[in-house]
Amino acid sequence: MNILDFIRQFFSDSAHWHGYDGIPSRVVQHLGYSGAALGIAAAIGLPVGLVTGHTGRGGNVLAFVATAARALPSFGLLVLMFVLIGLSTIPVMIPLVVLAIPPILVTTYEAVRSVDPAPVDAARGMGMEPAKILFQVELPVALPLILSGLRSAAIQIVSTATIAAYVSLGGVGRYIVDGLYQRNYEKVVGGATLTAVLALLVLVLFWAVARQAVSPGVRGDRR
Template sequence: MNLFHFINAFFGDGAHWSGYDGIPTRLAEHLGYTLEALALAALIGLPVGLVTGHYGRGGNALSLLATAGRALPTFGLLVMMTLLYGFGLVNVMVPLVVLAVPPILVTTYEAMRSVDPSPVDAARGMGMGEAHVLFQVELPAALPLILSGLRSGAIQVVSTATIAAYVGLGGLGRYIIDGLYQRDYEKVVGGATLVAAMALATLAVFWLAARLTVSAGVRRGG
């Protein structure tokens, strides 16, 4: 049997499209984990990156923090959280948030530092306050790079949220974990295909978000 046979057999089986273990249910669970982790990471990374980038301070500390975050093994952190606090959604959220914060934080900082200083100086010369300069001048110009950081974090979370299945939760990881345990490689391949498809869909969503939120002038300048 080849890969395409497994894919066709998995998606062609009507039993995989309904019930608690059906594809719609597992997709919804996986999407829920992803959105929650990404929202928490954005709440941490975006404000810190915007403020430090605006004032141009703390870049070295952010780089060290991001390097430390990337060095932490996600699965190892999941195991440690489970040993300390037992099973639960929090044990999954912590590793996913730690995974997503570094690209959001560092990219947001670099995006703010890459803004052309001329309009920023002009805005200050016109008497605009720091908050107005940040949100009305710098943020619109930095938005493409900021979205790229969010996109990178989202892709990593989508691909890694399968770890939820290791601690008894749902999501697309259930197909992979259960399939390996049952030696049902049709289910393993189907689950992996769904994760890959979800990652591609995430890329498409961020491309559309950039088209809708980034001004045409900034896109042309980029």
């Protein structure tokens, strides 16, 4: 039996579409973990990246922090937090947030620093306040790159949130963990397929957001 047969059997089984262990329930749980982690990471990474990018200070510190955070193994951090804190969503949130902050932080910093200095200098010459320069001049130009950092972080979170199942929580990773334990490879393949589909949907979502949020001139559209 090949992978396509496993996928077909998993999604055609009506038992997988109902109840607490059904696909809709597991997807909602998975997106809940992912959305919460992305929100926390964005609340930390975006302001710090915007301010440091605007001032031009702290670039070396940001690079060090990002490198250190990327070096931390998500699964190892999950197990450590589980031992220290116990069974809750917090041990899951911590490694996901730590995973997501570096791409958001570094990309936001680089996005603001890469803005053409000419309009920034012109805005300063007109007497605009630093906050207005940041949000009215630099941010609109930097937005495409900032969204790419958020997109990268979101995809990493969605792909990694399967680790929640290793500490007895939910999400689509439940199918992978339970399937391996039961030697039910239909479940394993089904869970992996759901994870891949969710990651692709994140790509589509951010593409749509970029089309709406980024001005045509910044995107380079001719119309």
